[in-house]
Amino acid sequence: MFIPREIEDAINKKLFKKKAIIIYGARQVGKTTLVKDFLKKHPVQSIYLNCDELDIRDALTNKTSTEIKAFFGNNRLVVLDEAQRINNIGLTLKLIVDNFPKIQVIATGSSSFELSNKIVEPLTGRKFEFHLYPLSYNELARYYPSKLERRRHLERRVIYGMYPEAVLHAGDEEKEAVKNITRSYLYKDILAFQSIKSPEVLEKLLQALALQLGNEVSYNELSQIVGVDKNTVVTYVQILEQAFIIHRLSPFSRNIRNELKKLRKIYFWDTGIRNALINNFNPLYLRQDTGALWENFLINERVKNSINHSKDFNRYFWRTHSQQELDYIEEYGGKLYAFEFKWKKQKWSPPSSFVNHYKKAPIELIHNENFETFVTKA
Numbered sequence: 001m002f003i004p005r006e007i008e009d010a011i012n013k014k015l016f017k018k019k020a021i022i023i024y025g026a027r028q029v030g031k032t033t034l035v036k037d038f039l040k041k042h043p044v045q046s047i048y049l050n051c052d053e054l055d056i057r058d059a060l061t062n063k064t065s066t067e068i069k070a071f072f073g074n075n076r077l078v079v080l081d082e083a084q085r086i087n088n089i090g091l092t093l094k095l096i097v098d099n100f101p102k103i104q105v106i107a108t109g110s111s112s113f114e115l116s117n118k119i120v121e122p123l124t125g126r127k128f129e130f131h132l133y134p135l136s137y138n139e140l141a142r143y144y145p146s147k148l149e150r151r152r153h154l155e156r157r158v159i160y161g162m163y164p165e166a167v168l169h170a171g172d173e174e175k176e177a178v179k180n181i182t183r184s185y186l187y188k189d190i191l192a193f194q195s196i197k198s199p200e201v202l203e204k205l206l207q208a209l210a211l212q213l214g215n216e217v218s219y220n221e222l223s224q225i226v227g228v229d230k231n232t233v234v235t236y237v238q239i240l241e242q243a244f245i246i247h248r249l250s251p252f253s254r255n256i257r258n259e260l261k262k263l264r265k266i267y268f269w270d271t272g273i274r275n276a277l278i279n280n281f282n283p284l285y286l287r288q289d290t291g292a293l294w295e296n297f298l299i300n301e302r303v304k305n306s307i308n309h310s311k312d313f314n315r316y317f318w319r320t321h322s323q324q325e326l327d328y329i330e331e332y333g334g335k336l337y338a339f340e341f342k343w344k345k346q347k348w349s350p351p352s353s354f355v356n357h358y359k360k361a362p363i364e365l366i367h368n369e370n371f372e373t374f375v376t377k378a
Contacts, residue, residue, distance in 0.1 A: 001168060003143050005034055006308040007130050011106075014128040015042075015077075020093050021106045022123075024115065025132035026244035026269070027185040030164045031108040034132065035079045038106070046077035051085040061087045065099040068092065076103055083107035084115035084189075090122035097126045111189035111243050133244070134162035134270045136304040137375045143167065147372075154368065155284055158297045161272020174272075175281050182276035190243050196236070201228055205236050209246065209266050210277045214292025216251075216263035216319070237266070244269055249299070252316030252329045254357070265317050267296045284343065294343045295327050298366060301375035302328070324351035326363070336361035345369050 014021055025031050039046045049056050059071050060080070072078055078096075083089050089107070096105050109115030119127065135143075137150075140162070144150045153170065160166045165177040191199055204226045209217070219237075223230045240246045249265040268274035271293055275281055284290045299315075306313065313332030319325040328339040338361050340348060345367040354363070366374050 001143075002033055002037055003030075003135060003139055003164060003167070005030065005132065006136060006138055007132060008034070008038075010308075010310065011038070011128075011130060016102075016104050017128070018097065018101045020097050020119075020123060020127045021104070022115070022119065022127050022129045023106065023108045023132055024129065024244070025108070025110065026134075027110045027188060028163055028165060028181050029132050029134050029244075031110070031132055032081055033164070035081060035106055035108060039077065039079065042077055044076040045074050046079070047072065047075040048079045049081065051080055051082045057086050060089075060092050063092070065095045068095060069100060072100075072103065078103060078105045080105065080107045082110060084109045084111060084118065088118075089115070090119040093119060094122040094126065097123070116242075131244075131307060133300075133304050133307070135164055135167055136162070136308060137301045137372070138305060138308070140167065141376070150372075158271055158284065158293055159275060159281055161270040161275075162300075163270055163272060166272055178272040178276050178281075182273055186245065186273065190239060190245075196239065198228075201226055201232070202236060205233065206240070206245075206277050210268070210274045213267070213274060213289060214295055215265070217266050218263060245273065247303070249315060249317050249328075252318045252331075267299055269300060271297050271300070290343050291341070294368075295341045298341050298371060298375060299328060305375060305377070318354060320351075320353055322353075324353045326351065326354060338363040339374070340365050342367045 011021060011023070023031055023035070036048060039048055049060075051057055051060075060068065063071070080086070080089075083093075086092060093105060093107060096103060107115070140157070141150060144153060156170060156174070157167070160174045160178050163178065163181055165181060166174045169177045187199065187202065190196055190202065196202060205222065208222055208225045219230050219233045223233045226233065237246070237248075241248065246266050246268055249267065251263060274296065275293075280287070284293070287293070303315065313330050316329040316331070317325070317327060318329050318338070326338045327341045330337045330339075336358055338350075338354065338358075340350070340363070342348065342365060348365050350363040354361070364374075
């Protein structure tokens with residue numbers, strides 16, 4: 001079953017504008033399913049090319065515009081899946097855009113450090129870029145249109161994540177689906193990257209990040225845990241971000257002396273992947289990390305929703321050295337909006353320091369009874 005993705009409409013609006021369309025996203029998030037659905041829906045003659053195939057790569061590597069046109073034939077909608085596998089893909093895409101304005105090329109890539117780096121200069125002013133992440137809660141609502149049904153599945157989605165394969169195999173098979181994605185695909189593109197010299201260090205780092213979920217992360221501390229220097233940790237974290245496995249949240253500060261300024265929080269784009277890394281799929285009532293998992297889940301859904309609807313704002317967490325804290329801060333339109341996350345509804349008082357210094361900022365408690373507006377509001 002295909003679950004419609006929210007970025008489809010935005011991509012549709014950019015078709016045949018004489019620019020390449022680039023779709024980034026981790027393996028298994030649904031890029032191939034998305035582009036194949038595009039081909040079915042559009043009446044123009046089209047072709048799907050899997051660039052993991054050697055003959056496809058050879059046919060598109062270091063070719064002239066005449067050779068490329070002959071290979072495409074009469075197709076007007078061309079999909080290059082996993083395009084980063086083609087040598088000099090940036091030049092190939094430039095030749096297509098510049099010489100064949102009636103051909104719409106869509107290129108996908110599962111690692112932005114490969115595809116983005118290869119096309120940034122040749123495709124300047126010649127591309128529209130999109131990011132596809134694991135399913136959003138809005139997209140899940142298309143699979144479970146009943147609010148009651150979604151609520152019944154909420155805990156499983158926090159534990160097993162939002163990858164399409166896990167959602168579509170909800171039940172006994174979802175654990176194996178998440179573990180298979182983690183084992184078979186998580187490292188595939190990263191380990192091929194030239195800066196990764198030690199897979200064991202990468203795995204240790206991911207496990208350390210998984211265990212520190214919800215806490216501020218120190219690169220110095222991580223370097224001691226993993227057994228490598230700080231610069232290596234910084235490099236690996238950046239690569240993991242570009243591979244769409246993790247993302248960072250910086251501390252909010254307006255120069256109040258006791259606000260944290262240096263540490264950051266690191267979240268996983270999918271909580272199921274995070275749980276697979278530490279092999280913990282226990283139900284929430286048996287876990288010590290329920291609060292951190294819920295925090296990660298809500299931030300993911302809020303960010304995915306904003307990206308899918310082209311909403312741009314700054315995101316932070318807030319904490320003082322005296323341990324007053326708020327899980328999430330948004331800044332847009334010159335205003336601050338603060339949120340605290342709790343799995344269950346409970347009495348809670350906002351931190352006095354934040355209230356006193358940011359009097360105009362609304363503060364809201366988000367829990368499992370009122371979260372839907374927070375994760376679906378565009």
